Amino acid sequence: MAKEGQSGNPAVAEVEAPVIGPGHTYASVTDKISSIVLTRKTPRAWWIGFTITFLLTMLLLYSIGNLLVRGVGLWGVNVPVGWGFDIINFVWWIGIGHAGTLISAILLLLRQEWRTSINRFAEAMTLFAVANAALYPLMHMGRPWLAYWLLPYPNTMGTWPQPRSPLVWDVFAVSTYALVSFLFWFIGLIPDLATLRDRAKNRFVKIVYGILAMGWRGSAIHWQRYETAYLLLAGLATPLVVSVHTVVSFDFSIGIIPGWHATIFPPYFVAGAIYAGFAMVLTLTIPIRSYYGLEDFITMRHVDNMGKILLATGLIVAYGYMMETFMAWYSGSKYEQYMILNRMQGPYKTLYWALIVCNVVVPQLLWSQRVRRNLIALWIISLVVGVGMWLERFIIVVVSLHRDFLPSAWGMYRPTAWDWSTYIGTLGFFLALLFLFIRFLPMISIFEMRTLVPHPAGKARH
Amino acid sequence: MQIFHPSTNTIAKVSIYGAVFFVAGLLWTGNEIQRSSYVTGVGVARPQPVPFSHKHHVSGMGIDCRYCHTTVETAAFAGMPPTETCMSCHSQIWAESPMLEPVRASFRTDQSIQWTRVHDLPEFVYFDHSIHVNKGIGCDTCHGRVDQMPLMWNVKTLQMEWCLECHREPERFVRPREEVFNMNWRPPVDQLTLGRELVRKYQIRKLTDCSICHR
Numbered sequence: 044m045a046k047e048g049q050s051g052n053p054a055v056a057e058v059e060a061p062v063i064g065p066g067h068t069y070a071s072v073t074d075k076i077s078s079i080v081l082t083r084k085t086p087r088a089w090w091i092g093f094t095i096t097f098l099l100t101m102l103l104l105y106s107i108g109n110l111l112v113r114g115v116g117l118w119g120v121n122v123p124v125g126w127g128f129d130i131i132n133f134v135w136w137i138g139i140g141h142a143g144t145l146i147s148a149i150l151l152l153l154r155q156e157w158r159t160s161i162n163r164f165a166e167a168m169t170l171f172a173v174a175n176a177a178l179y180p181l182m183h184m185g186r187p188w189l190a191y192w193l194l195p196y197p198n199t200m201g202t203w204p205q206p207r208s209p210l211v212w213d214v215f216a217v218s219t220y221a222l223v224s225f226l227f228w229f230i231g232l233i234p235d236l237a238t239l240r241d242r243a244k245n246r247f248v249k250i251v252y253g254i255l256a257m258g259w260r261g262s263a264i265h266w267q268r269y270e271t272a273y274l275l276l277a278g279l280a281t282p283l284v285v286s287v288h289t290v291v292s293f294d295f296s297i298g299i300i301p302g303w304h305a306t307i308f309p310p311y312f313v314a315g316a317i318y319a320g321f322a323m324v325l326t327l328t329i330p331i332r333s334y335y336g337l338e339d340f341i342t343m344r345h346v347d348n349m350g351k352i353l354l355a356t357g358l359i360v361a362y363g364y365m366m367e368t369f370m371a372w373y374s375g376s377k378y379e380q381y382m383i384l385n386r387m388q389g390p391y392k393t394l395y396w397a398l399i400v401c402n403v404v405v406p407q408l409l410w411s412q413r414v415r416r417n418l419i420a421l422w423i424i425s426l427v428v429g430v431g432m433w434l435e436r437f438i439i440v441v442v443s444l445h446r447d448f449l450p451s452a453w454g455m456y457r458p459t460a461w462d463w464s465t466y467i468g469t470l471g472f473f474l475a476l477l478f479l480f481i482r483f484l485p486m487i488s489i490f491e492m493r494t495l496v497p498h499p500a501g502k503a504r505h
Numbered sequence: 506m507q508i509f510h511p512s513t514n515t516i517a518k519v520s521i522y523g524a525v526f527f528v529a530g531l532l533w534t535g536n537e538i539q540r541s542s543y544v545t546g547v548g549v550a551r552p553q554p555v556p557f558s559h560k561h562h563v564s565g566m567g568i569d570c571r572y573c574h575t576t577v578e579t580a581a582f583a584g585m586p587p588t589e590t591c592m593s594c595h596s597q598i599w600a601e602s603p604m605l606e607p608v609r610a611s612f613r614t615d616q617s618i619q620w621t622r623v624h625d626l627p628e629f630v631y632f633d634h635s636i637h638v639n640k641g642i643g644c645d646t647c648h649g650r651v652d653q654m655p656l657m658w659n660v661k662t663l664q665m666e667w668c669l670e671c672h673r674e675p676e677r678f679v680r681p682r683e684e685v686f687n688m689n690w691r692p693p694v695d696q697l698t699l700g701r702e703l704v705r706k707y708q709i710r711k712l713t714d715c716s717i718c719h720r
Contacts, residue, residue, distance in 0.1 A: 196532075199539055201666025246508070253508050258517065
């Protein structure tokens with residue numbers, strides 16, 4: 044990415060130029076984005092997609108209902124593998140959310156203008172991913188109706204949550220993350236909600252968007268306060284990009300299980316989270332951009348940049364795998380060494396090598412700009428990375444637990460049909476929420492896109 | 506075209522500001538209900554098949570706790586007296602009282618009297634009377650002045666925070682062993698000095714491990 048400064052290379056010059064297609068005016072930007080919500084007929088594909096994902100959401104509710112009635116014995120978890128799909132999917136989902144926060148907060152502070160067209164969508168993705176992630180620890184508790192015991196409140200038991208447990212840190216990390224992500228997303232939406240309110244024809248729609256817009260009139264003082272609040276929230280969200288997955292990694296690294304007890308875990312997890320998150324952003328934006336004809340707003344430059352981030356974070360993750368292996372050898376601990384050999388040659392070896400192929404080998408294709416600008420190739424790579432990151436969590440959680448210090452305590456983990464139905468259900472829930480989001484809210488920030496439109500008196504920046 | 510009346514501004518402000526108080530009020534209410542006698546039963550006399558008066562039997566007759574609750578010094582359960590214990594007196598005095606008919610019926614039919622349990626701990630709590638009695642915790646520390654109760658009620662909530670009050674600082678409550686059954690014993694002015702000495706002497710320790718009560 045350092046090459047971007049050199050304008051001699053024609054390919055690079057092309058990369059630098061468009062963050063918005065040519066010929067757009069303020070009105071055309073507003074029209075194009077708001078029409079998806081307000082005037083265009085809801086496409087048939089939307090109905091089909093929403094119906095399928097809605098049914099999958101029902102599958103999720105059915106699985107959760109069964110779990111509440113019959114208990115966690117439905118799942119494949121047992122001694123020695125007490126953490127199975129529930130924790131794998133928790134970590135996977137919460138990791139996916141990280142790309143949204145990175146795009147919205149860090150890239151904002153770094154003044155990366157190209158973030159503008161994807162931040163709204165990525166933030167929504169963050170929220171929905173966090174909602175799914177938060178479901179898993181609750182379900183895992185066995186008695187989810189007592190989940191409020193995790194919160195510090197003056198209770199009649201005379202005790203507080205154990206502050207030395209990383210699982211309690213998780214509660215604060217994840218709930219802070221969900222709250223800040225929501226505020227960030229909602230405050231970013233307010234000017235656009237006002238635009239929708241003003242453009243809507245139907246009185247009911249006007250009232251709904253009007254309430255959500257909270258009286259936004261677009262006066263100078265509104266904008267001044269808005270900019271301050273948004274910047275403050277970006278400042279608040281920035282440490283969360285790093286802290287949330289760091290705390291999640293503590294869930295593992297505080298334990299003494301070989302394969303968990305490693306100091307590299309926090310950075311390795313954070314990189315993995317951003318890696319999985321950008322893969323998910325690509326997986327979702329590539330089809331949506333084509334379907335709704337948003338090529339002018341989510342340009343090839345965006346796609347290319349995201350490909351680069353995918354490659355960079357993928358390399359950090361690969362370094363993490365390398366260091367895990369190296370440290371196992373270097374530690375001289377036979378348990379650590381056995382853990383790595385068991386990953387490579389044990390009963391789950393297929394998954395380990397699939398992980399290496401998905402997360403390390405395939406993404407190397409992204410070195411080539413031709414691949415990064417080939418939408419189909421990039422889409423497939425992003426799916427492969429999504430699978431790879433899921434496998435990584437499977438390897439960390441299950442393969443570390445199933446054979447620890449005492450061979451007499453070894454066992455195998457097999458997910459049950461309920462594990463799968465819950466997981467597939469959360470995928471459906473996630474996509475169903477995204478479908479609703481696309482239909483009812485502007486998926487690209489209208490007012491921020493307007494600032495990218497070339498201004499008669501030169502380049503406009505608010 | 507105006508969608509909202511100007512008063513909406515006020516409503517919005519009040520509802521946002523009011524939400525803070527609403528949530529705070531809700532939390533306060535929940536907190537109060539949880540500790541109220543409606544939930545804990547503190548001070549609420551329970552109806553019993555026979556209106557047995559501890560006041561009469563303990564203060565009036567001078568019967569020792571252990572005359573009926575025989576296993577309090579040796580077992581987890583303090584023990585409920587068999588009907589024969591009642592009949593050892595009531596076959597002679599008040600032998601025709603209609604109030605005592607359930608006792609005589611129990612004696613005739615060999616069916617126990619179904620008392621309503623007043624001090625009922627949840628099943629996930631392990632509680633042993635003998636260890637408390639033998640380490641110098643008086644009956645009235647937990648049960649109150651039973652010798653003044655015409656009918657039985659709780660004087661303490663039996664909530665975990667109440668258990669921990671003593672388990673965290675036993676020196677505030679412990680008394681000499683020989684005073685355990687003395688309802689009139691009052692802590693001395695320097696209870697903490699006495700308490701610390703007794704805690705050392707009786708080797709009271711490690712009372713706050715989870716597994717002490719949750720086994």
